[in-house]
Amino acid sequence: MVSLLIIAPVESLQKEINQTVQSFKGKPGIYVSLNKTHKSTQDILKKEGISIENLFFIDCVTSEKIIPDVLNIPPTQLGQLSYAILSFIKELEGKKFLLIDALSTLLIYNEENKVAQFVKEITEYASENNVEVIALSPKTKGEELLNKIFNFFDKVKKDKK
């Protein structure tokens, strides 16, 4: 199984997400939403005709627990977030994927080293459990902040546009 870090300009980030979700063709996936609310992500994917039936959302933006089948975890609680991801990986049977939208957001709320530790933990656990990890990050001026976490991914895809 592979772990992939996609760095793309902000305007093409959603396109990358859509393509990634579509490429898994209905396989169960864990969607960690750090940029948009669960509702907004759901609406965008639905609008693009992408099935969200097998997507399990961890919403790190909405603070109120409105929807019962969505897990709300603040982005500052990396321990809880990693535990939630690991719990989903354990609960879901068969092949599955993990999508993190967008990884760099964690660097706003947490120290670089803690984010690096979180990424290491997640990628290692995913690799042991045959889970494909796709982390996205917008191409921004703060891109160098991602330097510490590059090494934990098998592949890094940089969109040059």
Place this chain on the structure above:
Amino acid sequence: MKSQTIIFFLACLMLLNALPVKAQAQPSQESIIKNSLFDIIIEIPENYKSIKAGSELLSNIKLVNIGSQGRIDVSLDYEITSPDEKSILKKKETVAVETQANFVRIFDISKDSPPGKYALHVKLTYADGKEASAVHSFEVTSLKNSRIYYYVLGGIVVLALLSYLSIRAKSIIEKAKIRLKVHRIVKERLRK
């Protein structure tokens, strides 16, 4: 005749020079005692100037004989008095001193001793009844205070432990909640 007188005189002189010199006389015990003049100094180390009731008082006693140089037996009387000037400890000993003596003496302070300013008195008496004395004060602090200190310290440790355990428990509860919720979400979704 004249030369015979000179020779005789010189011979007498030589004889006188050849006679052994009389050894200097050692002072007698009587004169040592008579000339002796003692001074006594008490020193209490800095970390023993304030002690807890029930602990030991360490003191350094220095005796100096500035009057004579012979060995002399002296008698020492130690006494510790409480803040209300009551005697709480008495000890007596005899030591031999030549010109000076330096020794350490340790005294046990009862744990029942009330806090306050205490005094260590030392009286030196030597053979003909002459006396020299010295006194040095020290502080005795309450054992209760040190107990309170330990209780406070223990309390802080217990509180720190409890708060650590409560943080750990909170984290465990949070994780259990997450696990249950994930289980429920997945179960409900699969049912659909």
